Amino acid sequence: MSRARQPPLVTGISPKEGAAWTKVTIRGENLGTGPADLIGLSICGHNCLLTAEWMSASKIVCRVGPAKDDKGEIIVTTKSGGLGTSTVSFKLLRPERIGILDQSAVWVDEMNYYDMRTDRNKGISPLSLRPSNPLGIDLDKGKIPQKDMELTFPGMSGDFTSENFSATWYLIENHSGSSFDQLKLAASNLKKQATKKNEGSLAYVKGGLSTFFEAQDALAAIHQRLESDGTERVEGSMTQRLENILNRASDTADTLFQEVLGRKDKADSTRNALNVLQRFKFLFNLPLNIERNIQKGDYDVVINDYEKAKSLFGNTEVPVFKKVYAEVETRIGALRSLLLEKLLQTPSTLHDQKRYIRYLSDLHAPGDPAWLCIYAQHKWILQLMQNCRDEFIGGQRAWRFETPQQVQFVEKLSDVVIGQLPNFWKLWISYVNGSLFSETGEKSGQVEKSKKNARQRQNDFKKMIEEMTHRLVKLVRGALLPTTLPQTDLNLYGGWENKTELTGAWLTQIIHTVRGCHDALSALEIPNDLLQVIQDLLLEMRVHCLMVTLLHTAEDVKRLAEKEDWVVDNEGITSLPAQFEQCVVQMLQSLKEPLEIKPGEINVLQLDQVQDQATELSVSIMKVFINCLEQLSTKTNGDIDTSHNISVDLSSPDRFPGVQEGFSPTSEQRLLIILSNCQYLERRTFLNLADHFEKHGFTGTEKITQVSVDAVRQLDRNLFEAYIERRADPIAGSLEPGIYAGYFDWRDCQPPTGVRNYLKEALVNIITVHAEVFTVSKDLVPRVLSRIVESVADEMCRLMQCVSSFSKNGALQARLELCALRDAIAAYLNSESNSSFKLALDALPQLHSGGDKKLLEELLNKFKSSMQLQLTCFQPACVQPVKR
Numbered sequence: 001m002s003r004a005r006q007p008p009l010v011t012g013i014s015p016k017e018g019a020a021w022t023k024v025t026i027r028g029e030n031l032g033t034g035p036a037d038l039i040g041l042s043i044c045g046h047n048c049l050l051t052a053e054w055m056s057a058s059k060i061v062c063r064v065g066p067a068k069d070d071k072g073e074i075i076v077t078t079k080s081g082g083l084g085t086s087t088v089s090f091k092l093l094r095p096e097r098i099g100i101l102d103q104s105a106v107w108v109d110e111m112n113y114y115d116m117r118t119d120r121n122k123g124i125s126p127l128s129l130r131p132s133n134p135l136g137i138d139l140d141k142g143k144i145p146q147k148d149m150e151l152t153f154p155g156m157s158g159d160f161t162s163e164n165f166s167a168t169w170y171l172i173e174n175h176s177g178s179s180f181d182q183l184k185l186a187a188s189n190l191k192k193q194a195t196k197k198n199e200g201s202l203a204y205v206k207g208g209l210s211t212f213f214e215a216q217d218a219l220a221a222i223h224q225r226l227e228s229d230g231t232e233r234v235e236g237s238m239t240q241r242l243e244n245i246l247n248r249a250s251d252t253a254d255t256l257f258q259e260v261l262g263r264k265d266k267a268d269s270t271r272n273a274l275n276v277l278q279r280f281k282f283l284f285n286l287p288l289n290i291e292r293n294i295q296k297g298d299y300d301v302v303i304n305d306y307e308k309a310k311s312l313f314g315n316t317e318v319p320v321f322k323k324v325y326a327e328v329e330t331r332i333g334a335l336r337s338l339l340l341e342k343l344l345q346t347p348s349t350l351h352d353q354k355r356y357i358r359y360l361s362d363l364h365a366p367g368d369p370a371w372l373c374i375y376a377q378h379k380w381i382l383q384l385m386q387n388c389r390d391e392f393i394g395g396q397r398a399w400r401f402e403t404p405q406q407v408q409f410v411e412k413l414s415d416v417v418i419g420q421l422p423n424f425w426k427l428w429i430s431y432v433n434g435s436l437f438s439e440t441g442e443k444s445g446q447v448e449k450s451k452k453n454a455r456q457r458q459n460d461f462k463k464m465i466e467e468m469t470h471r472l473v474k475l476v477r478g479a480l481l482p483t484t485l486p487q488t489d490l491n492l493y494g495g496w497e498n499k500t501e502l503t504g505a506w507l508t509q510i511i512h513t514v515r516g517c518h519d520a521l522s523a524l525e526i527p528n529d530l531l532q533v534i535q536d537l538l539l540e541m542r543v544h545c546l547m548v549t550l551l552h553t554a555e556d557v558k559r560l561a562e563k564e565d566w567v568v569d570n571e572g573i574t575s576l577p578a579q580f581e582q583c584v585v586q587m588l589q590s591l592k593e594p595l596e597i598k599p600g601e602i603n604v605l606q607l608d609q610v611q612d613q614a615t616e617l618s619v620s621i622m623k624v625f626i627n628c629l630e631q632l633s634t635k636t637n638g639d640i641d642t643s644h645n646i647s648v649d650l651s652s653p654d655r656f657p658g659v660q661e662g663f664s665p666t667s668e669q670r671l672l673i674i675l676s677n678c679q680y681l682e683r684r685t686f687l688n689l690a691d692h693f694e695k696h697g698f699t700g701t702e703k704i705t706q707v708s709v710d711a712v713r714q715l716d717r718n719l720f721e722a723y724i725e726r727r728a729d730p731i732a733g734s735l736e737p738g739i740y741a742g743y744f745d746w747r748d749c750q751p752p753t754g755v756r757n758y759l760k761e762a763l764v765n766i767i768t769v770h771a772e773v774f775t776v777s778k779d780l781v782p783r784v785l786s787r788i789v790e791s792v793a794d795e796m797c798r799l800m801q802c803v804s805s806f807s808k809n810g811a812l813q814a815r816l817e818l819c820a821l822r823d824a825i826a827a828y829l830n831s832e833s834n835s836s837f838k839l840a841l842d843a844l845p846q847l848h849s850g851g852d853k854k855l856l857e858e859l860l861n862k863f864k865s866s867m868q869l870q871l872t873c874f875q876p877a878c879v880q881p882v883k884r
Contacts, residue, residue, distance in 0.1 A: 006030045008076040008084030017091035020066040024090070031057050032078040040077025044069040044092050067092050134160060134193075135175070135186035142176030149173065283313055283324050290331045294338070303362045306332055336365045343373050346380040350423040353377075354430060368453055370431045377427065378464045381420045385471050386492075388413045389478070393495045404502055406479045410510045414517040417472055425524045428454075428461055465530045469521075473537045476514065480507070481540060504549030508593050511541050515598060528600070535600060542601075543610050545594040550617035553587040554624045561628040566665050572676035572777025577685045580625050584689055588696045595697060605697045615700030618693065622686070622708035626715055633674045633719050669776060671723040672784075676777040678716040682709055723784065727772075728791035731765045735795050738762070746803050746810035752855070755820045755863045756813075762792060763824055763870065770873050785828040793829075793836035796821065800840040811845040812852055818844075819856070820863045827874050 010028040018024070024043070032038040035054040042048060046067035053061045060076070073086040133139060149158065149169055156166035158173045175183065229238055286309055293302045306328065313325045342348075343356040353373055360369040392409045432454040434447030477484050478493030480502070485493060502510075518534045557580060564576050597603050605611060665673065686708045693701045738758020766788055773784045800814060822829070822837045829837075847853050864871065 005078075005080040007081040008032070008078055010074045010076060010084065010086040010088060013074055013088055013090055016088070017093055018064060019093045019095050020064060022064045024062060024064055026060045026062065026074055026076070027058055028076070028084075028086075029058060030078070030081050030084070031060055031076055033057065033080055037078045037080055038076070039079055040075070040083075042075045043067065043090050044072035064090065064092065070094070134190070136189035137175070137178060137182045137186045139174050140177035141174060142172055144172060144176070280321075283309060283321065283328075287324070287327045287331055290328065290335070294331075294335055299335070299339070299359050302332075302335060303359065306363065332363060336360060336363050339363070340365065340369060340372070343369055344376040346376065350426055353423075353427055370427075370450065371453065371457060374424070374427060374431065374461065374464070377420075377424050378468070381416070381424060381468060382471055384416045384420065385413060385468075385475060388416060389475050389493065389495075404506055406502060407506050407509055409479055410476055410513050413472065413475055414513045417468070417517055418520045421468065421521060422524055425465075425526060462530065465526065466533075469530060469533050472517070473533050476510075476537060476541075480510065481544060484540065502548070503552055504545055504587075504590055504594075507541065507545035507548060508590065511538065511545060511594055514538055514541065538601065542594040543607075546591060546610070546614060547617065549587055549591055549594075550614065550621065553583065554617070554621045556583055557621055557624045558628060560625065561632055564632055566670070566673060568673060568676070568776060571680070572673070572779065573680045574673060574677060576629075577677055577680050581685050581688060584621065585692055588692050591696065603697065605699055611699050614698060615703055618698065618700070618704045619707045622704065623711055626681075626708070626711045629674050629677060630715055630718075633671055633722075668723060668726055668772065671719050671726075672773055672776040672780060675716060675719050675723065675780060678712050678719065679777075679779065681712050682716070686712070720783070720787075724787045724791070727769045727784075728788045731762055731769075731788065732791045732795040734758070734765070735762060735792070736799055739799060746806045746814065748807060749809050749813060751809050752813040752816050752859060754859055754866075755817055759817050759821055760867065763821070763867070766792070766825065767870055767873055774873075782828065785825070786830050786833070789825045789828045790830060790833045790836070792821070792825075793833040793840075797836040797840040797843075800843045803843070806845055808845075808852075812847070812856060814844050815841065815847065816856055816859050816863075819860055823860065823864070824867075824871050825874055 006029070008028060008030045010026055010031075012027040014025050014027075015022070026041075032054055038049070038052060038054050038060070040047075040049060041052045041060065041062060043062075043064050044067035046065040048062045048065050051063040051065075055061060069092070071089055071091045073089050075086060076084040078084070149172070153166050153169050155164060156169055157164045158166060158169040160170060171183075175186075178186075226239060282305075286305055289305060290302050293299070293305075309325065309328055313321050316322055316325065339356050339359050343353060343360065357370045357373060388409060392405050431450060434450045474485065474489055474493045478490065478495070482490060482494045482497075514534065515538060518531060518538065521531055521534070522528075560576060560579055560583065563579060564574060566574060568574055595603075595605065605614065686705055690701050690705045693704060698704070735758065738756070738761065741758065766785065769788055770781060770785055773781050796818060800818070803810075803814075806814060818837060818840055825833075847856065
């Protein structure tokens, strides 16, 4: 079973109102399955089925009939769905009948309505108002598909109203089943219709022939009476009376239509007057409208009205029009002044500037508003830059996070330049290429005029940009490099003398800011020659930053002496060399940005003068540190007893407690610690720093290293000699009193029983020095002890050579002591020491008897065994340094 169809629903009609016979399109749902399914259609209660043309289930076209109701629904009825409903309504407009004497605002078409009721056949749409069956015989529709017909008769049509009408197509489509007799009948019908059309107006004459005859008879009778009367010109005659009657008839007709024609003339004159008044009303109201639109800011409206008034009344000779038009010109002049004032106001956006320039251009303002705007912007930006400096010099601004005022100033100055110069440049570019002006400007040649003006003013604009970049550079120089400015400029751009001196880090930040400013201007495609002055400033800033950083580093290095804590590591080094190296490395890292070579910049270290200065300052940093070491070596603490005798009991546990925090070394220990540091500097630190200097592009690295090494070696020699003098002299000086203690005489002495105490004491003192040096740095031990031993050997040689003569016992005693001393310190003998011992032994009488030699050997062995513990420390590399 098929589902029951829904009743029709009308959802729209177009148009929604109209007079009778208006063609309408009805839209909706379920409006029938085909033309045959549609059995009813009413609009405002009038049956419109006769004129309905079914298009689809959602569309029907028809004409509205002369309905009784003014407004009503559209109801569709179908076989399949039954009586429908409507969600919309149609309003019927009733046209009034207008006679020839009635006034009307519109033209009334005298249309003869086609009588739709005579058209009973719905086979062809009645909307076309054409004969439904021109042949006058019954239709017999064929079943040949439309597509086949189109293929058979390409480019033709079966519609007899079409230009491409094909009679064959029409006959196949409508009369394929008609007989030959019927077609003959149809042909005769067509001939009758054609004959009717050919008769034309003659038919009307035939129909009214009797009327013409009556008129002819009346005119003939009148003619006969006039001829028989013979009194055409006699007063009171029939002819005269007839003339009077006709004249009265003419006057009556004139009177009848006079009012109508008079009203028409009056209406025409009124209409013309209204048109003229409307035209002049625009002019008379224009001054007031201009005022109102200016207050509202509708400048476009004002300009359009002005152009219109100018074209209509610009050349008028009518006094009243001239007066009103002069008032309009006065208002427009005031508007030009107002727009120019707004254009020159600061600050303003590029969009507003372009807008006002276009307005002034459209108003034909005199001069060159665009150039005036550029000039005003130029002056304003210069003043903004100067105000930055005055604001900071006046000291009105508080410090922000302790940032130096010069840094804040350069940042603000850069913000002003980056914020304002791009718009200024874009305004000029728009001026050059003519894009400032609207279409009207282009049509009136404003663009070409602008380009011509721009070409003439290129040099002036170039000077403006130069003035801005020079002002920027001079302001920065005044704050950071006042010595590079001439005295005359210092009053305008200087005045920073009482502000904080900047460190390298702050200068680096300023360089970064100025570079950012330069990059922003380069991005605008401002020619490089105009920005060269900023490049020059950057070069000097980078050099200045380099020098300031080097100088400040020297100051920092000088203060390193205060950080010396005398705590040594396993290599005998304090933290001072590492701190020094770190200080210099940090300095080089901080110089990375100033030394970096951006596009268009040069390497500052390639400049000869900068090379020399940088090398000298780097050398001075090294020398400052070496001076620090020298000062530390001579520094004494008030609580240190520098006269403390070296000959102290070695068994004392507190003599060398290890170098710990809070430790206050003796002056001799200071010398040793600094000696150890000097060796480390020469061996490691200076080489490391040389690598760092090279890595950062410094060119005088070899000189820096050479001077540093020479200076540290000189300090090393001085400190070493000072230490040796302090330690060797007491030991060597104690030998002579020790030898001759108790009135000892080489010529008169007892046979030797062993090494005397003075020599043991000397050895103990040498061991003390060994311990002192070993505690600090085992690497220093051979160097120090060699010199101590050399000094002792030299003194022993001198003493032996001074003895005038030896007894046998004395010679044996002397040989025993020389050999014991020589053997004990053999590990530290050098060529000078050996030579001294040889000379001393040569000064003694030779041993001849075997008994003496044997005694000497026994006594030597006895000495070595008794002092074995003490002599152990003289064995090379026997123990590692012990840290406690």
